[in-house]
Amino acid sequence: MKTSQFFLHTFRESPADAQIISHQLMIRSGMIYPTYSGIYSWMPLGLRVFSKIEAIIAAEQDKIGCNRILMPTIQPASLWIESGRYDCYGKEMLRFKDRHERDMLYGPTHEEVITDIARYFIKSYKQLPVIFYQISSKFRDEIRPRFGVMRGREFCMKDGYSFDIDQEGAQNSYKKIFFSYLRTFKTMGLTVIPVRANTGAIGGNLSHEFHVVAQTGESEIFYDAAYDSVDPAALTFEELEQIYTAADERHDPATCGVPAERIVKSMGIEVGHIFYFGTKYSKSMNFSVIGKDGAPFPPEMGSYGIGVSRLVAAIIEANNDKDGIIWPDAVAPFKIAIITTNQQDTRGAALAESLYSKLLAANVDVLLDDRNERAGVKFSDIDLIGIPYQIIIGTKAVEYGQFELKIRRTNIRQDLSFDEVLNKFSAGG
Amino acid sequence: MKTSQFFLHTFRESPADAQIISHQLMIRSGMIYPTYSGIYSWMPLGLRVFSKIEAIIAAEQDKIGCNRILMPTIQPASLWIESGRYDCYGKEMLRFKDRHERDMLYGPTHEEVITDIARYFIKSYKQLPVIFYQISSKFRDEIRPRFGVMRGREFCMKDGYSFDIDQEGAQNSYKKIFFSYLRTFKTMGLTVIPVRANTGAIGGNLSHEFHVVAQTGESEIFYDAAYDSVDPAALTFEELEQIYTAADERHDPATCGVPAERIVKSMGIEVGHIFYFGTKYSKSMNFSVIGKDGAPFPPEMGSYGIGVSRLVAAIIEANNDKDGIIWPDAVAPFKIAIITTNQQDTRGAALAESLYSKLLAANVDVLLDDRNERAGVKFSDIDLIGIPYQIIIGTKAVEYGQFELKIRRTNIRQDLSFDEVLNKFSAGG
Numbered sequence: 001m002k003t004s005q006f007f008l009h010t011f012r013e014s015p016a017d018a019q020i021i022s023h024q025l026m027i028r029s030g031m032i033y034p035t036y037s038g039i040y041s042w043m044p045l046g047l048r049v050f051s052k053i054e055a056i057i058a059a060e061q062d063k064i065g066c067n068r069i070l071m072p073t074i075q076p077a078s079l080w081i082e083s084g085r086y087d088c089y090g091k092e093m094l095r096f097k098d099r100h101e102r103d104m105l106y107g108p109t110h111e112e113v114i115t116d117i118a119r120y121f122i123k124s125y126k127q128l129p130v131i132f133y134q135i136s137s138k139f140r141d142e143i144r145p146r147f148g149v150m151r152g153r154e155f156c157m158k159d160g161y162s163f164d165i166d167q168e169g170a171q172n173s174y175k176k177i178f179f180s181y182l183r184t185f186k187t188m189g190l191t192v193i194p195v196r197a198n199t200g201a202i203g204g205n206l207s208h209e210f211h212v213v214a215q216t217g218e219s220e221i222f223y224d225a226a227y228d229s230v231d232p233a234a235l236t237f238e239e240l241e242q243i244y245t246a247a248d249e250r251h252d253p254a255t256c257g258v259p260a261e262r263i264v265k266s267m268g269i270e271v272g273h274i275f276y277f278g279t280k281y282s283k284s285m286n287f288s289v290i291g292k293d294g295a296p297f298p299p300e301m302g303s304y305g306i307g308v309s310r311l312v313a314a315i316i317e318a319n320n321d322k323d324g325i326i327w328p329d330a331v332a333p334f335k336i337a338i339i340t341t342n343q344q345d346t347r348g349a350a351l352a353e354s355l356y357s358k359l360l361a362a363n364v365d366v367l368l369d370d371r372n373e374r375a376g377v378k379f380s381d382i383d384l385i386g387i388p389y390q391i392i393i394g395t396k397a398v399e400y401g402q403f404e405l406k407i408r409r410t411n412i413r414q415d416l417s418f419d420e421v422l423n424k425f426s427a428g429g
Numbered sequence: 430m431k432t433s434q435f436f437l438h439t440f441r442e443s444p445a446d447a448q449i450i451s452h453q454l455m456i457r458s459g460m461i462y463p464t465y466s467g468i469y470s471w472m473p474l475g476l477r478v479f480s481k482i483e484a485i486i487a488a489e490q491d492k493i494g495c496n497r498i499l500m501p502t503i504q505p506a507s508l509w510i511e512s513g514r515y516d517c518y519g520k521e522m523l524r525f526k527d528r529h530e531r532d533m534l535y536g537p538t539h540e541e542v543i544t545d546i547a548r549y550f551i552k553s554y555k556q557l558p559v560i561f562y563q564i565s566s567k568f569r570d571e572i573r574p575r576f577g578v579m580r581g582r583e584f585c586m587k588d589g590y591s592f593d594i595d596q597e598g599a600q601n602s603y604k605k606i607f608f609s610y611l612r613t614f615k616t617m618g619l620t621v622i623p624v625r626a627n628t629g630a631i632g633g634n635l636s637h638e639f640h641v642v643a644q645t646g647e648s649e650i651f652y653d654a655a656y657d658s659v660d661p662a663a664l665t666f667e668e669l670e671q672i673y674t675a676a677d678e679r680h681d682p683a684t685c686g687v688p689a690e691r692i693v694k695s696m697g698i699e700v701g702h703i704f705y706f707g708t709k710y711s712k713s714m715n716f717s718v719i720g721k722d723g724a725p726f727p728p729e730m731g732s733y734g735i736g737v738s739r740l741v742a743a744i745i746e747a748n749n750d751k752d753g754i755i756w757p758d759a760v761a762p763f764k765i766a767i768i769t770t771n772q773q774d775t776r777g778a779a780l781a782e783s784l785y786s787k788l789l790a791a792n793v794d795v796l797l798d799d800r801n802e803r804a805g806v807k808f809s810d811i812d813l814i815g816i817p818y819q820i821i822i823g824t825k826a827v828e829y830g831q832f833e834l835k836i837r838r839t840n841i842r843q844d845l846s847f848d849e850v851l852n853k854f855s856a857g858g
Contacts, residue, residue, distance in 0.1 A: 007496040042499040067436040070471040096525035099570045141528045
């Protein structure tokens, strides 16, 4: 992509209501635009990151055999009356009537809709286990939307739902998702801490939240310092359970069993939440299937969420410096930016164009900044939007064939030849 | 994908309210589930087709330099009051209040939202021309939703918006999109007829609808029989304009200039609609940019829609027989199905598994029907769901190495060796 064709517009200032760094940087880099309070439009730069996160999540879900579907955003109230949740949910649920005066709502979650689907399609234990997931818009009418897409009203979630024959099966599904989430976040370059959580409105008896540690987090989490030295994705569920972690509501220093000096207290951004809730919905919504013995039984269920739009902000909270965003490679809008210091110099422009085409041909995700702007403006824009690798094409390149590679995260710079740049990045390095 | 892991469930019957063949076949093949009147859930099989259509549309939009964004589904009424459309739109617009009693709506279209975005980002003629597009959910509260996803209430659209300096630029953008639509539909295996149309609520002075010819269409279209013998995507806009086509409201036999015997009258399914409406929104919403001469002016705009979910149904209307759907290759949920006639025969099952892995490794989109079902059930299911190429692995394969290839559309069958199957499809044939 070339900046001459790509809609990229940055700002020096961010609005006064942008209190946290991710919100400020997303506005300044032109990733998002606030269409209304808590309701954002994703501009081309932001949507590229959003889509990469979505693709990483989907790839891992597909790999473990989940079935992707797409449920509607608008749901009939009747399903929620059936499950008994219609009156539990507060004003966060956006309710309205359609033109025939029927009660409808914009789904904040989809347990009812998926259970209704399951009871239509699934008649026998032979069709179990199955895990469905979707990636789609949700609406929660927050009383005070803030922190940009971190706590918006309309947002994008991956939500998944498992159906199993018995508790053992359901716990296997739960573990499968648990570890797939750890791998998903790791692929994005994020360290997360899974903590035991209360289950809230969804109800049930087993639940974990996945937190990104960040000072701007909204939740307090507590964990054994031992956690900092392990790779959770490499442990078994049993090994992981040995390391104490807890969300605020569940933490009790008296009973946690870890010496006070080893307890780390931190702020966390919740980016995932999983629940095992047994037969709560299958029973209330009369969903039963025929078992091996010919007798009907209600399947065991769980639900599993990742905040897709929120992750964009959480990754920025964990990856930034005074100059802007520092994207981990896997979610960067572009992996490499080629910057001409003087686009009017036709020799430099030609070198940039040639490198750009060769990288594109090697399937590298590259942005060519071919704007007629001062070099300083281009450098600071590319730093701000956080491109991990920058190839600077200036006098050195034109005169001596030296292409300066700058690594955004470390600020390490080195001079490479044209072929060295090509080899380095075409090889996926 | 294997049917043992893929959630696939077909039905012999379709509900009485499914009046048209695409609705019947989508329900029978388990592609969709009616969550509520006019509100559908997309099951794994349906979503695969949906996603392929989405990808074809996006690829063509990207190729012509459009910038992909994502706007919210929920919009503030204030923007529509500003444009003057809030009171024009009838009950099809889903209106409601948020928890702070502010008037909101579920967007049936996004001219207001994009104009609001544009006036924030675009300050100078140097930033023009630009075309934005998104692929997302819309809601239109149809009084009588029917025909499945063909006329649903919640549906998916690709909508695009162009901004230009002057009328000439705007017409260039319009033409660019016009021809990209012809290529998009052709890639999907669809023949469409673009007809001049009235502009309705969006207003303006140039508009075309793109129709798939089908007896179940809801609109009458009229065109010169000469149209049937040309490839519209290969013509210039001027050449195309020489061939008379018109939507019902615009057709007048007295003035059309084509002899009555050469006029074809047909039913059409509208799958695309494009509008050039000048400065209607830029003026009403006070969006102006600084021109070359330093004076502000309102940009010229157009909007461009393709019905993504509707296309799934339209393609089925144009591609089916008594046994079910016949997907064009480009949008098929799977290109090839490998069917074992007796999954209990371990030799056949092993051959199927081996062919399946080799095709997967060659990046072929293949479904292995490894269910323990009678061959007849599997044949009719795979016909019903419309897989273009079927490789049948039965006694002939086990005993003589003969793999039967059946082409769904022509019902032509031929025996191939294992390597012949592999070569035929690995080469992309």
